[in-house]
Amino acid sequence: MFSNILIYFVVIPVVMLGLLAICQNIKQIRAVAVTGSIALMALSTYVLLEYLALRAAGDTSEMLFMGSWEWFVPLHINLAVGVDGVSIAMLILSSIIVFAGSFASWNIDQPKEFFLWLILLSTGVFGFFITIDMFTMFMFYEVALIPMYLLIGVWGSGRKEYSAMKLTLMLMGGSAFLMLGLIGIYYHSAPEGGQLTWNLLEIAKNDAISTGWQYFLFPMTFVGFGVLGAMFPFHTWSPDGHASAPTAVSMLHAGVLMKLGGYGCFRVAMYLMPQAANDLAWIFLILTGISVVYGAFSACVQTDLKYINAYSSVSHCGLVLFAILMLNTTAMTGAIMQMLSHGLMTALFFALIGMIYGRTHTRDIRQMGGLMKIMPFLAVCYMIAGFASLGLPGLSGFVAEMTIFVGSFENSDMFHRVLTIVACCSIVITAVYILRVVGKLLLGPVQDEHHRQLTDASWWERVSTVTLIVSVAAIGCFPNFFANLIRFTFDPSFFRALGL
């Protein structure tokens, strides 16, 4: 079991949990968190390089580093792992954000409990991305959700109890639909008399789910994951949840957890039920289209920095689902790029907002101004994040959104074209709210004289932000590298199944 490299994505966090439980003081806790997240980063880099080497050597199998161990034998539940380019991209994203998040919560209260929950959350996240067995996947998915309740409830700010409960119940509500969908898929996973299975690859190969059942199970799974992907009208947990969460949790949640939704939609719902995906895509395209535009408009009128960014996340994550539903290679590649880009950029935003809030004790943009003079480092970082968000070439946002819209426009019928154009408008709206914040918050006169005494970023905050900025720029400057990484997933066979 331990000869498989992927299993260490779960083993390392579990070991970290054990070590954290016996830590005595904050120094040890920091040491464990930093060492562990560096180990995870190293591991994901190694897997990336190994993966590329194997691909270069001509390995064309669907998933690499596959492994499977029996768990609940009579029900055919295995602990099955395997990754392709998309999963690796997500693993890298997660490890970067866990690393940055550990630095961003350097001086948190009750550090031991905080890091225990945070690492439990990341155990769920990493586990989710490496498994290809639906049961295990669902289990890790829920492991990643529940720590949010206490992380927001205990360490959050504002209406934290309300937000924590709302977030947990809505996400768990999504997973209720998801559970029914997954069990339903299991019982239709093989042709009559065949061996039932939870394994994604085998189910896809069997292709035994009848069209009628697909029409029932596809919405179940898509909505189930879509709730976490902040699909309209199930996005309402996101603004409140993100606004109340502590910094590192906002980073991890918006950066990684929301990607679980998009990843799940594509990996389970679309991949296993292509027929229904093709026929029902229009419903969800309209819903996600609303997310994209509505999220952007909502962000324009908010005055709380975190709310602005949370609504912007709704808009950007909506774009991920929107692109996935466009059902062609270019758009799907764009969707994965957008996941990476939004994950890093939004984590950067939330980190910076947390740092600013920690100094000014307000997140209302009307009460702040001229921060560029007071804390130039943070202000410049904030500007870079803003530019990435509104799609400045050279940064990640541009690459992702460009690919998505080019891909969407490839669908030549009226319906898709109109939707694409409507969604494109969100870029302009994004520019409006980003520039509004940048102008109000960073430039202009200093609003509060007390702010003049504030200090700039400390070294651990710099580590956190610089890591994220470098990653954002890397995607923006070398998009081809990432496009090649995920290319194999969307090979022609995937679309042939869709009837395209």
Next chain:
Amino acid sequence: MKQEIGLLVVFLLVFLYDTFMPKKALNATAGFTCGLFAIFTLMGFGALMLDSDVTAFAGMYQTSAIITTIKNILNVGVLIVLVQSCRWANSDFTSVRRGEFYELLLVTLFGIYLMISARHFLLFIIGLEAASLPLAAMVAFDKKHYESHEAAVKYILTAVFSSAVFMMGLSFVYALSGSLYFADIYVALGSQPSVMLVVAIAFVIAGMGFKLSLVPFHLWTADVYQGAPTSVTSYLSVISKGSAAFAFLVIMAQVFGTFYSQVWEWMLYAVIILTITVGNLFAIRQLNMKRFLAFSSISQAGYIMLGVIAMNQTGVASLMYYILVYIFSNLAAFGVIQAIENKTGYVKMDDYNGLYKTNPRLSVTMMLAMFSLAGIPPFAGFFSKFFIFTGAIQQGSVAIYVLVLIALINTIVSLYYYLLVVKAMFINPDECKIPTFASAWTERLGMWVCVAGIILLGIVSCFYNTLLEMSLQSSILASL
């Protein structure tokens, strides 16, 4: 048969010890009983290796590997209850009568054994009564508490009434079939349901529904759970309920199996939906922890019933597994409540505010129990919920998908109120009503065992695998 004999021996030894030992030695009654019962429980697992299918009393009594297993599961639960109740049993007020407590408890357990193993309704009724009536005395055990008396009266009246309803149903069945043997009735009833049979099945479901506290037969539950001493409440909520669920499954499969889709599937649909929904909605409003767990246990009974309605091997295994996990989760919660109640007398949810600051271990135990009851991975409750849903869906009809969806949506409601407890302990502004204290080692032992169970029962797959293998080989559903 070995287990019944063993239990009788334990009972007699405890009885003799309590009657004839000098006063000084009586302080050790609790320890003596726990030790004896622990040995007996271990031997039960030994019996699993030896006992093949045994039939006795002209076919009235039957046991097999799976029945021995469910008895073992209940034994483990009883053992935890016994260990947790040591401190209460030895407290000043109860200690004069602690012998009776153990004897009554063992008698009810004997009744439960008969109920599970019965293949003839006469023996079943004897078991049912032996399992119910002494419990009323146990509920009334706190002599100085008015609520305890009230609870006992409520319990005995409903228990007797439900037995009467149950027997009314049986008399109809007897009129139709002319026999009280499960197997004979099954054959004699044929395949065409008459009106009388429908009424009979409704009465049987109602009679068992009282025992299982299914809605609309649940009205006694909250008051009795609140009034009874906490040790008795925990016994009522896990052992009494778990055994009744299994016995119910056996009756429905072996006696009325033919009429599954014609008659009682729809009755159970209605009962399950009502049970889960009403239990959950009422639990939200509860302020007393014991009442709260009463309503939570009502809704849990609804989930257990999904294993009955599945009517397949996965369902049987999942039902047993659910009972096992439920025993550990609920006893962990009751263990914490009991420890706090014994020390401070507080049982309100408000009193738990800020518990994490003063008693971190107790609150973590409580949190794990709540998470497990709510079905949060990686704790055992998640697996038991998932498997019971899997078992139900295996039945395959569209109606069952709807039923499971309703049950799943209800898990969200239940998550809400389970999180309220977690919120009280971890998040609410801390008045710290409950001071830091050390619980008795017996209470701690009980909680440690429960926590270990909550964590390991799910992740370590052999428990469920064994149960499912066993149920695939068993003859419980053979008549279907």
